[in-house]
Amino acid sequence: MTMPQNEFDLIVVGAGIVGMSAALYAQRDGLKTLICDPNPPGSGTTYGSACTIATYACIPVNNPSIFTSLPHLLTSRESPLTFNLLHGLRNPGWMLAFLNNCRPSRVKQISEALGQLLTHTDAGLDPLIAEAGAEDLMVNNDCLYVWSTKTGYEGARDSNAMRRAQGVEFDELSKDDVHQLEPNLKQPIHCGLNFKGARHVTNPQELVERMHKRFEALGGTYLSCGVERCDADDTGVTTYLKDGTELRAGHLALTAGVRSNEIKGSGAEHLPLGTERGYHILYRNDGGLVSRPVGWAEAGFYATPMAHGLRIAGTVEINAKDAAFNTKCTDYLQRKSHEMFGDIGSPDDAWLGHRPTMPDALPVIGPSPTSNRITLAFGHQHIGLTLGGVTGKIVTDLAQGRAPHCNINDFAPQRFT
Incomplete structure (x- = not known):
């Protein structure tokens, strides 16, 4: 034939x-x-991402702490995680596989695999940016993580140690250091990390x-x-x-x-391809409130200055990919953005996207x-x-x-x- x-x-x-x-x-x-x-x-x-080139992101969503923090994450109104129980019952295999990959030994293996791949980030992106003439869309000004509580920061020590083990460079910052870099932050600050050499895109689309x-x-x-x-x-x-x-x-x-x-x-x-539904809101006139992406660790989102304004992007909703838009998620982002910056009014735009995610x-x-x-x-x-x-x-x-x-x-x- x-x-x-x-x-x-x-x-x-x-x-x-x-x-x-x-x-x-x-x-x-x-x-x-x-x-x-x-x-x-x-x-x-x-289009709807947090706009970060996150070369430091070798820590998986899977984490041993999920077993102790899950009850709070599922029940608190101030949680960045939303879980549809019916969807979970329809997909028990995926959920069990995810939890199986939260074991400490497995998390270490996953972090090492991600860390190895992330070392090639710039070599993969830079030729394309140059080919497309898109250098003007890139901002090289690091990326900041902040914690509001000592408990939250202490709970991240193992993860940050894994970052260092993968060669991620960062400076540990005091509350005053954080405010010197980003004086408009109004939420409680315990400390922060500044990921050196990180950059972001002002308009990913x-x-x-x-x-x-x-x-x-x-x-x-x-x-x-x-x-x-x-x-x-x-x-x-x-x-x-x-x-x-x-x-x-x-x-x-x-x-x-x-x-x-x-x-x-x-x-x-x-x-076993799953979906982590994520949301963002946009404040068109407030892009100057921060000079770099700022991730609020406990709240589970980034505030990123971009071409269209200030984008507040994050949260995780475990639900069917075609489920209706969940305004509880964007309401959460609005409340938290007001804690972060004061009363900046109502957002000008809201968006739902779908992160493709495997259980490991x-x-x-x-x-x-x-x-x-x-x-x-x-x-x-x-x-x-x-x-x-x-x-x-x-x-x-x-x-x-x-x-x-x-x-x-x-x-x-x-x-x-």
């Missing part, structure tokens, strides 16, 4: 920061590349849009259409779009975030269990913007039959099968 000729070298499914990074790297390397997404580039989870423009300038193709399924064989992958179109490529990269397990035939449909807090990056011609790259939870560039580079390596430039064994899809 003669197979149809491949029309593309690589089809990328999903145009967030991970997918667009993969597409731009591939097109830059001379691969004929198509990227498919029914939505505009960067308009999903990338604009970053992806510029990458997209450069991708097309290099000859890449973008289709505003969803993918229904794919079928791999010895010579390539046939991709079936939702409008009935069939396309053929040598390789396919699945980078569709929380929707990745909806693509039939990819191998992703058998993986590690992304899936590597060949699909279905076929080596399909690469899975999703599940970056809170650090997709940070790891988008390095993941895109890995995807391009695999599409060209090259060994990735860094070890990805810990992120293999096969760890779940």
Whole structure:
């Protein structure tokens, strides 16, 4: 049987920061590349992020303290965690796997794997930023974490020790040090950490849009259409779009975030991909209140100065990905932002996004269990913007039959099968 000729070298499914990074790297390397997404580039989870390039974020959401803090997190009105019990009962396997990965020995392994990957962040992002002419969107002014209580800070000592073990550089700051850096903070301050060399993006969607423009300038193709399924064989992958179109490529990269397990035939449909729903609110006229991203540890969110104003981004809602917008989460962010900065009025915008999350807090990056011609790259939870560039580079390596430039064994899809 003669197979149809491949029309593309690589089809990328999903145009967030991970997918667009993969597409731009591939097109830059001379691969004929198509990227498919029914939505505009960067308009999903990338758009609503906290805007940080969080090279220090090697501490997983999984944590041994979850066993003692969970009752408070689930019942307190002032908790950054919202949990839908019915959703949890419908997904007991995922919940139990998450808790199993909260064991101290496992958390240490996860932190080491994330730390290793995070060391390649700048090498993955910087070539894309330069290629897209997006240097003006980057601010190099560190990132600040603050704790309001001694108890909260003492509870984070093990996590901060793990950061140091992974080579993360930070200065420990007193209350006065924190106020000297960010004098507009009004919540109680016990102490803080300043992560040296950290940076943030003033407009993450604009970053992806510029990458997209450069991708097309290099000859890449973008289709505003969803993918229904794919079928791999010895010579390539046939991709079936939702409008009935069939396309053929040598390789396919699945980078569709929380929707990745909806693509039939990819191998992703058998993986335990979950969703951490996150929210942000925006105060358009208050971007000058801070000079860098400030994370309030106990409250579970960042305040970030960006092109559109002051973004308050964070919280975790465990719920079905298509559940209704939960105003309790944005009300919480508004209350806490007023504690942080005083009465700054009502927010001008509110947003809900979906962080793709595996139960071990590690992304899936590597060949699909279905076929080596399909690469899975999703599940970056809170650090997709940070790891988008390095993941895109890995995807391009695999599409060209090259060994990735860094070890990805810990992120293999096969760890779940």
